[in-house]
Amino acid sequence: MIQSLLKGLLGTCLIAGAALVSSPARAVIGTVDVVPAATILVPYFEVDLNNNNGRQTSVQVTNTSASAMLLNVTLWTDLGIPTFRFNIYQTGYATTPIDLRMLFKGVVPITATDGQDPVDLISPQGPFSQDINFASCNSTLPYATPLPAATLTALRNAHTGQSSTTFGGSCGGVAYGDGIARGYITIDTVSACQSQLPGDVGYFLAGGGGTATNQNALTAQVTYMDRSQNQSSAEPAVHIEANGVDPLTNGAGDNTFYGRFVAFTGADNREPLFGMSQARYFNTSGLSTEMVVWRDPGAAVSPFACGASLPGPYPLGQREFVGFDEQEDFTIFSGSPAFPYAAQTKSVSSFFPSAGGHLFLNLVSSVGDPTISFRQQHYLSVRHRSGNSYSGQTAASQLVNASQPSNDNYIIASF
Structure with missing residues (x-):
């Protein structure tokens, strides 16, 4: 208990000091640029399920603030149907890798909040970083790996255009027939560990208060590799800022990033691309x-x-x-x-x-x-x-x- 108290006091003092030094960059809403954001879009990924040296994709997501963050990561097929989601906890200034090749082998990124990891063996706390407890994560973090075989098979089938139990035996992606899983990813800042998807009721609420938050703190980079062809490339992911008062992101008819899920009410507060x-x-x-x-x-x-x-x-x-x-x-x-x-x-x-x-x-x-x-x-x-x-x-x-x-x-x- 004393250790936890000291951690909290130290974190509060250091965070207050760090806040006086700098603040995250902000850009004009409606301009797609690389600034800390509340939503990250990985616009495309591909993973060769049959060749460990074939095409693969990895993402490195960073919390640019001293405050601890909770993220919701959602995988979507190349037709825009969600398949799988998981939470990531980050202490202040943490960077978390998401290796899609390992994820499609059943290995989910392992993180834990202070309540599940009081001695910082899973999610380390740096000298300027906040580390707090999210009680909602007690039954979920850290994740057990690997994923159950049935879940993994369903995930692999869903992203290769095959029949998947994720869809009740239906399909949700394009069937190229080459054994390469394809799709895209969204990463949102959230207030609790939960099982919701971005389209679910309560994920976004007009005026705030939903599961998703407007914490513009995330940056990310995407790396594409194909060792069999000696190829690699990298670029920043798409950084989507949230703003609850800008005319582009807070009113009826606004064409926001998640607009299709909130009846174009602007409830998601995410800027358009x-x-x-x-x-x-x-x-x-x-x-x-x-x-x-x-x-x-x-x-x-x-x-x-x-x-x-x-x-x-x-x-x-x-x-x-x-x-x-x-x-x-x-x-x-x-x-x-x-x-x-x-x-x-x-x-x-x-x-x-x-x-x-x-x-x-x-x-x-x-x-x-x-x-x-x-x-x-x-x-x-x-x-x-x-x-x-x-x-x-x-x-x-x-x-x-x-x-x-x-x-x-x-x-x-x-x-």
């Missing part, structure tokens, strides 16, 4: 560009019968996808939807054959919720490959956010 974006590309014998694209489905998506057509709103349509070569001549891609799913990668050369230039994406859904049909949010990053190795990965430039009025969102409509 890209409405239109621009990126550089290369298509030469020695240099090529691959796009990583995440799109908001616009509505909650349900599992479907395996082998049947994909559920609405898929495939996701496009408003404008334009490539400009280095002589400023442009090509409009008007074929089948370029990015039909919630999360995917595509090579630029499959759309624009010129040796290099820049592209503009203005992505919308032609079906689905009519309130966002011309304001759909997305995220794009590009990774350039030199020979067989990636030379870098960067986010596209945001031109407008997804709440920009639709009649301002055309690139070439006046040509």
Whole structure:
């Protein structure tokens, strides 16, 4: 008891001192940039389930504040259906790795709050870090590993487009047939260990008070690797700030990040992502560009019968996808939807054959919720490959956010 009291007093004093030194950076709401955030989006992941040296993804999430944080991590299929969730506890200034290759082997990140880990063997407390107890975590943290075999099989099947008990025997992802698990991840700051998903009642409440909090404290980086091909690339994850008073994030009709789950009331307080974006590309014998694209489905998506057509709103349509070569001549891609799913990668050369230039994406859904049909949010990053190795990965430039009025969102409509 004395040890716990001393820890608390020391933590309070040091945190108060640290607060006088600096405060987290903040950016303009509606601008996608790398600043401490309340939600982290990993826009795409892939894990080769049959080859330990094949494609894999890892995430490093950091608490930039001295205060302890509790996070809710949710895995989604590449069609935007949630499959699995778990909590992470972080003392102040902690960094926690999430190794997707290990997760798909059944190993969940192990953390514990002060109540489950009073001597700091699991989640260490540094000299400037707060370490507190979340009583709600007593029955869950630290997690027992590995996951039960049935749970692991269901998870692997769900992310490879196969029948999964997670969906009652239905499917929830695209079946590529290559044994690679695909999807995306969201990480939210929360107030308690719980079993809720972002779309569940009570996860977000208007005016605050839900499970999710507006603590803008998280940063994260994503690393993609394929040892069998000697490839790797990394980029910051997508940092989504929360704000309970900004007009873009607190009112009816706001096209917030989780808007589809809160009837576009702004109750989630999360800023919107890209409405239109621009990126550089290369298509030469020695240099090529691959796009990583995440799109908001616009509505909650349900599992479907395996082998049947994909559920609405898929495939996701496009408003404008334009490539400009280095002589400023442009090509409009008007074929089948370029990015039909919630999360995917595509090579630029499959759309624009010129040796290099820049592209503009203005992505919308032609079906689905009519309130966002011309304001759909997305995220794009590009990774350039030199020979067989990636030379870098960067986010596209945001031109407008997804709440920009639709009649301002055309690139070439006046040509």
